[in-house]
Amino acid sequence: MLGHMFRVSIFGESHGLGIGVLIEGCPPGIKVDEEVLNRELSRRKPGIPYTSPRIEEDKARILSGVFNNYTTGAPIVIFIPNRDINSSFYEKIKNIPRPGHADYTAKVKYFGFNDYRGGGIFSGRITAGFVAAGAIAKIFLSKFNIEVYSYVVRIGPIAASINISSKETLRNAIDKSPIKCPDNKASKAMEEYLSKVIEEGDSVGGIVETVVYNVPPGLGEPPIDTLDGDLAKALFAIPGIKGVEFGAGFKLADMYGSEANDEWIVKNGKVVTSTNNAGGINGGISNGMPIIFRVAFKPTPTIRKPQKSVDLSTGKPVTIIGGGRHDPCIAIRGTPVVEAVTSIVLADHLLRWLSWRDLH
Amino acid sequence: MLGHMFRVSIFGESHGLGIGVLIEGCPPGIKVDEEVLNRELSRRKPGIPYTSPRIEEDKARILSGVFNNYTTGAPIVIFIPNRDINSSFYEKIKNIPRPGHADYTAKVKYFGFNDYRGGGIFSGRITAGFVAAGAIAKIFLSKFNIEVYSYVVRIGPIAASINISSKETLRNAIDKSPIKCPDNKASKAMEEYLSKVIEEGDSVGGIVETVVYNVPPGLGEPPIDTLDGDLAKALFAIPGIKGVEFGAGFKLADMYGSEANDEWIVKNGKVVTSTNNAGGINGGISNGMPIIFRVAFKPTPTIRKPQKSVDLSTGKPVTIIGGGRHDPCIAIRGTPVVEAVTSIVLADHLLRWLSWRDLH
Amino acid sequence: MLGHMFRVSIFGESHGLGIGVLIEGCPPGIKVDEEVLNRELSRRKPGIPYTSPRIEEDKARILSGVFNNYTTGAPIVIFIPNRDINSSFYEKIKNIPRPGHADYTAKVKYFGFNDYRGGGIFSGRITAGFVAAGAIAKIFLSKFNIEVYSYVVRIGPIAASINISSKETLRNAIDKSPIKCPDNKASKAMEEYLSKVIEEGDSVGGIVETVVYNVPPGLGEPPIDTLDGDLAKALFAIPGIKGVEFGAGFKLADMYGSEANDEWIVKNGKVVTSTNNAGGINGGISNGMPIIFRVAFKPTPTIRKPQKSVDLSTGKPVTIIGGGRHDPCIAIRGTPVVEAVTSIVLADHLLRWLSWRDLH
Amino acid sequence: MLGHMFRVSIFGESHGLGIGVLIEGCPPGIKVDEEVLNRELSRRKPGIPYTSPRIEEDKARILSGVFNNYTTGAPIVIFIPNRDINSSFYEKIKNIPRPGHADYTAKVKYFGFNDYRGGGIFSGRITAGFVAAGAIAKIFLSKFNIEVYSYVVRIGPIAASINISSKETLRNAIDKSPIKCPDNKASKAMEEYLSKVIEEGDSVGGIVETVVYNVPPGLGEPPIDTLDGDLAKALFAIPGIKGVEFGAGFKLADMYGSEANDEWIVKNGKVVTSTNNAGGINGGISNGMPIIFRVAFKPTPTIRKPQKSVDLSTGKPVTIIGGGRHDPCIAIRGTPVVEAVTSIVLADHLLRWLSWRDLH
Numbered sequence A, B, C, D: 001m002l003g004h005m006f007r008v009s010i011f012g013e014s015h016g017l018g019i020g021v022l023i024e025g026c027p028p029g030i031k032v033d034e035e036v037l038n039r040e041l042s043r044r045k046p047g048i049p050y051t052s053p054r055i056e057e058d059k060a061r062i063l064s065g066v067f068n069n070y071t072t073g074a075p076i077v078i079f080i081p082n083r084d085i086n087s088s089f090y091e092k093i094k095n096i097p098r099p100g101h102a103d104y105t106a107k108v109k110y111f112g113f114n115d116y117r118g119g120g121i122f123s124g125r126i127t128a129g130f131v132a133a134g135a136i137a138k139i140f141l142s143k144f145n146i147e148v149y150s151y152v153v154r155i156g157p158i159a160a161s162i163n164i165s166s167k168e169t170l171r172n173a174i175d176k177s178p179i180k181c182p183d184n185k186a187s188k189a190m191e192e193y194l195s196k197v198i199e200e201g202d203s204v205g206g207i208v209e210t211v212v213y214n215v216p217p218g219l220g221e222p223p224i225d226t227l228d229g230d231l232a233k234a235l236f237a238i239p240g241i242k243g244v245e246f247g248a249g250f251k252l253a254d255m256y257g258s259e260a261n262d263e264w265i266v267k268n269g270k271v272v273t274s275t276n277n278a279g280g281i282n283g284g285i286s287n288g289m290p291i292i293f294r295v296a297f298k299p300t301p302t303i304r305k306p307q308k309s310v311d312l313s314t315g316k317p318v319t320i321i322g323g324g325r326h327d328p329c330i331a332i333r334g335t336p337v338v339e340a341v342t343s344i345v346l347a348d349h350l351l352r353w354l355s356w357r358d359l360h
Helices: A034-042 A088-092 A103-109 A117-122 A124-142 A167-176 A184-199 A227-235 A249-254 A330-357 B034-042 B088-092 B103-109 B117-122 B124-142 B167-176 B184-199 B227-235 B249-254 B330-357 C034-042 C088-092 C103-109 C117-122 C124-142 C167-176 C184-199 C227-235 C249-254 C330-357 D034-042 D088-092 D103-109 D117-122 D124-142 D167-176 D184-199 D227-235 D249-254 D330-357
Strands: A007-012 A018-024 A061-064 A076-081 A147-155 A206-213 A241-246 A264-267 A270-273 A291-297 A306-311 A316-321 B007-012 B018-024 B061-064 B076-081 B147-155 B206-213 B241-246 B264-267 B270-273 B291-297 B306-311 B316-321 C007-012 C018-024 C061-064 C076-081 C147-155 C206-213 C241-246 C264-267 C270-273 C291-297 C306-311 C316-321 D007-012 D018-024 D061-064 D076-081 D147-155 D206-213 D241-246 D264-267 D270-273 D291-297 D306-311 D316-321
Touching (some): A007 C018, A007 C061, A018 A124, A018 C007, A018 C061, A034 A061, A034 A124, A061 C007, A076 A124, A076 C007, A076 C076, A088 A117, A124 A147, A124 A330, A147 A167, A147 A330, A147 B249, A167 A206, A206 A330, A206 B249, A227 A241, A227 A291, A227 A330, A241 A249, A241 B249, A249 B147, A249 B206, A249 B241, A249 B291, A264 B306, A291 A330, A291 B249, A306 B264, A330 D330, B007 B124, B007 D018, B007 D076, B018 B124, B018 D007, B018 D061, B034 B061, B034 B124, B061 D007, B076 B124, B088 B117, B103 B117, B117 B124, B124 B147, B124 B330, B147 B167, B167 B206, B227 B291, B227 B330, B291 B330, B330 C330, C007 C124, C018 C124, C034 C061, C076 C124, C088 C117, C103 C117, C117 C124, C124 C147, C147 C167, C147 C184, C147 C330, C147 D249, C206 C330, C227 C291, C227 C330, C241 D249, C249 D147, C249 D206, C249 D241, C249 D291, C264 D306, C291 C330, C291 D249, D007 D124, D018 D124, D034 D061, D034 D124, D076 D124, D088 D117, D103 D117, D117 D124, D147 D167, D147 D330, D167 D206, D206 D330, D227 D241, D227 D291, D241 D249, D291 D330
Antiparallel strands (some): A007 A018, A018 A076, A061 A076, A147 A206, A241 A291, A241 B241, A306 A316, B007 B018, B018 B076, B061 B076, B147 B206, B241 B291, B264 B270, C007 C018, C018 C076, C061 C076, C147 C206, C206 C291, C241 D241, C264 C270, C306 C316, D007 D018, D018 D076, D061 D076, D147 D206, D206 D291, D241 D291
């Protein structure tokens, strides 16, 4: 379960009946219907350029918690049935852990009872549950003018240069790019680069940046439930993420305090910082500046090149070539998932903060 | 509260009566006494070279949960009284948020009721509670041969080169270095570099790496309570950490799948991976390889250079010069804290895993 | 969410698409299929004598977490679609809170957004989710020979006399009784009594007793997560329960310590108590004796007699006559629900206990 | 840990250094000092008539979370050192479980590592931590005019008759009675009865009733975290409580629906119920009426009469006579503890409710 007040549990398997999400603690009166959910789900849909050709139509069904198109305050369950499933490849390799996948760890942890078809619960597909819950969280956040944008800032050697000063410009630039990179020039270079990667039967990693606008100061519950800590935990639940950094992040290792510290100034009558190396968070609490963080996605583990593995039923070394369908770079389809997970965590902390807001 | 089975809550303030930790769910029969705790606490003691000159003697008092030098299974509370406190500087600046500190966010979140002296709950001092709990977690882990080592791999522009193949060599090299960097040559260069930073009245960031040996495969509770996610959340509770990456981390963005994937091989009759770009974790579950991750510490925010701020009582800009005591680079004293927090999370996940272990 | 290791969340509404349950933390390798679930669900089925005539066929669909008829260790979702729904009565009274129901509190808490049809989430129907989860918990418990039996011991003025010394005899007697009362004579008297209650268009309360056999000593996590406390919390989630007592319960108020204390004796080489006034629990921990407790069910609130209420849209007093379908005594259909909830809590505490079992 | 937003963990042992409590999530700005805490603690002090003669002076020390006499929003720890300890009796009987105590279950659960002196964590003394946390919860609740009163309604065969219509009269009558029974005549009869019980070296059980005034409608988080369920769980953490019932409670078993249902009426422009058989809770949510419940305390297990037990080191039967100090009826000193625990749960649910309050 993710979250404390706005609580999210995902379920389902890649090749089972479907995948979904349970949300507890969602406030009543949020306008939501299946169309809204499906629009958000389509943003991570496979079949878009440079992503896996799996033909799916993610159609969300709201099983509970919504009445007359409004949330009721009761537990919400959204279910997305699976289609287009062919598990024969996975039956053949069920004893051969694919490099970079969770096949081995799943087999050990679940004593061989895990559903290994299509990666089971470790498939990127399970993130559709996060996206559905995130769609509701976003609507809730929008009542407080909080907006979350995630976009690709790096794929392989190509780094984008992003200007986040206007959120409208940013959103438009993201939407225009087939690979969700708002730097038009970099986006084109990435497309070219990905074509080569696909041709080689390989994959590549990437970095996704997120900016959250209009977060009020005060969100976060130190000393343990910090806003950055809760975001990080949620982000690592997205398959393929191997690193999270806030603000200047790892660059801070080679900065002086006199450079890194964000000075406090007054601007338009508001206390703000002159720089944002902290990424909008001090001491685990939002400071009113945009929250900025980056996550590193590893390359899609499935590739069309031979790799070494072991047949666990015989203990013998074998060579395996990735079957199934895959994206050359999961960072691209990861962007709506990162947005969703971020929205869930912020909705949760916003609800915690609302509890104290009027006491003084 | 950190953790699910082995649960840790820290409390206390920098200039209050003291700081401490509550541990719930600790198994009975772990041998522990105040001497063991104090030995571990002395590893993060201020007053060692290149760290803050605050003269403290952290003396842990076990208030509950230990009887005849063994844990009883009941809640454990460890309390470390404060000494050597002069709060006059903080009274003077209580309306002036220090750049890089949590003064502003604390004031907003807690409606001005926060204890602002010495940073209150946001002081690095509060991490002594983690170290005390981590000492107990380490003893528990040692029964399963699990060992945790954290060390400095970068300060400013100086990067160390570390060989983790022998844990004895590693531990010795860490202990010999005054700045907890097991690369002797880098350690010396860092010392020199820090001397200059101190002279300039400035501070600098750093990177701490952690390696955990002998973690059995199977720890981690996806889809939400992943091992990497729970580690990340815990690590962000350490003041100053702004980034966390596992295995090859952010470098994965510029790697091909064919490079990044760790191939499965058999070595000495055991299934292992030929490389460890995953940092010992696949799909949120330990895979039996050493767990490896790095955290980025920002520079100590307190510096002896003038910085801009705002007097919140008047709304006027002011210039502030860091008072109080401080380390030039918090990464150094951060190493035992990272070890402690890592041990707490592993003890927690080990206990979750033990619950299933004998069912099949 | 109910539970800590074996975690259960129920969802769904009486007149929505259906109701269901999410289970997290269920160990892998438990044999379960939809047939097993449906058999258990049929035990609380409406349409049996002296219960509501609503014609339903609760057919469980396992949406996730089970593969090849075994639990996988992943989150399990079970969904039971609704049928036979006529909501017209509820539309008419949506502003008129029914006495004894949660209509008023739901309207206030959820700002009028609650699904009021058929009582929404407050319908007894939602307990089918507990029954489905309890069916899985029971299979898990059966591997440790733990067995749970709930039965009616009182309806109106008629009290049963029960002998729990043989669990086979007890189970048979429960199954033979249409009102789940293992005292044959009392069962018959209750049937007669209920016929009169039905005739009068009224309803009546009842008491359900539960005995759990073969619980090992050591389950329960004081000082807070006591076994009795966790059972009580779970039981109050069953609509209609207004009291819970363990062992001699409220009778202890008029007992001497010399009567009430269960003396320790050795029997067949085992330490046991000579009496069981504690109901198998000392200090929040199971003591190895059968766990025994009783719950009080209030009368079904829906009756066919005129009752006073208020039209909340006008503030005027009105008279309301219960529509919809109802049982004359919900204690009867409550028995499998109490069994289910008890099994869930025991499975949860058993898993917590297994985590420590082999440490000494 | 008790609670979700206002979270309470108790710690400490009867004959250790002391006992205490950690509170997380307490809002900032609540005026509290050690004097207030000690006043509340003195209400459960041993040494008052008809209670144990153990001479203690419970002096609370606030170790953290309070600054300038106001809560800061940070974790609060209150510690109450132990005095007047003689553990020699417990050394002698450490292998002989006392009837009615948790000695046996503790020994089994904690593999013999438990602190057995004075009952360790199972001593009634540990409830002082609840009382300290409850004192803070009460101050918070008082800002919303919520008031909690607990009192004795039965001891042995003597039942009191209580009028709760005026809270001032009730409070005065409670305070005047040495045994916290607001029915003056019953109080006197109970005194006489207890004198005899003491003379006989025996003990007796009792029933404590609680009424909570001015609870707004809407508190409680069904379907799982019901207000009655969370109260019940908290109450069972008080040693000696074996039953909890709300409103008419177990009497509902012999009531008709037409009697038991509380009809809705308008009184002074407010929607209320004409009776309060539900005890102020419908569907797990407060309905605006006073919350009323009763708990059954078992007789003090320690008595001065010989009882059978087993020497666990030899397996031989032995006879044991209660040593140590004890109250003849723990219900009396239990009243402030029940008040405290009730206040904690209400503060917790109030904070959850405040989170939604202004959304519509």
